[in-house]
Amino acid sequence: MAAAFPHLSTAELETLLAALDPQRGDSGSLADSLADPPAFLARIGLVAGPVALVAWLERWRAAGGSQEALLMAVQALLDQRRCEAAARSIELVWSGPDAGAGSITRDQSVLIRQLVERAEQRLLLTTYAFYKGPFIKELFQLIRERMLALPKLQVRMVCNIQRDRGDTASPETLIRKFQQQTWSRLWPEPPAPALFFDPRSLALEREKAVCHVKAVVADQELLVTSANLTDAAQLSNFELGLHLSSPAHADDVWDHFDRLIQQGLLQAVG
Structure with missing residues (x-):
């Protein structure tokens, strides 16, 4: 069974989403963002990114996962987080x-x-x-x-x-x-x-x-x-x-x- 996506705060998920989005990121660095996960996380400000996230990104790349698919996955996770927060407030x-x-x-x-x-x-x-x-x-x-x-x-x-x-x-x-x-x-x-x-x-x-x-x-x-x-x-x-x-x-x-x-x-x- 594939490991679950590591827990990140909503702010960290938003940072990751912005970095993966070609329309908002630096196109020169996005092309190989998954080639070196530690460097990628450091570049977007997640210097203290959890070891589990680095390992997860490496497994994602090894399994053939693309940046576009990862963008969709992070967006879906963030949407779910926001829906859950809204439900808790009502x-x-x-x-x-x-x-x-x-x-x-x-x-x-x-x-x-x-x-x-x-x-x-x-x-x-x-x-x-x-x-x-x-x-x-x-x-x-x-x-x-x-x-x-x-x-x-x-x-x-x-x-x-x-x-x-x-x-x-x-x-x-x-x-x-x-x-x-x-x-x-x-x-x-x-x-x-x-x-x-x-x-x-x-x-x-x-x-x-x-x-x-x-x-x-x-x-x-x-x-x-x-x-x-x-x-x-x-x-x-x-x-x-x-x-x-x-x-x-x-x-x-x-x-x-x-x-x-x-x-x-x-x-x-x-």
């Missing part, structure tokens, strides 16, 4: 009955608590609805403790304020009702997050719209989910989400909501 999270043996998803309620516990700079939670239950009470207390421990932690929540069908009360009346009957029970003592809502949800004169996004940003992590911040959604309902360890995506979501706030499209409650 995972499924689940709410609902346990699927039992063979399940590949994580418990979403556990992940949300972990995101709160890991947040040090920023925390954003968005939901269509939230109701006070044992899980939400515990979660909000955890957020409050985190805010007390880290005064510079920026915590924002975005929610929907409901206007029932046929209700003609003014937006101001419904906001006060939400503050007194919902928010004060969910968050009875300071410090409290900055809370925002979409004022279109309370509009009377035009077709209303609601904030239906369910997501969490915790520093450089992002959770996008179908689950509201309710005990039913987190513990009982069938709900599915994606957890991304991706600074770029976390930044995008945080910045998007920040622009909505700055432009007044989302307004502060109180």
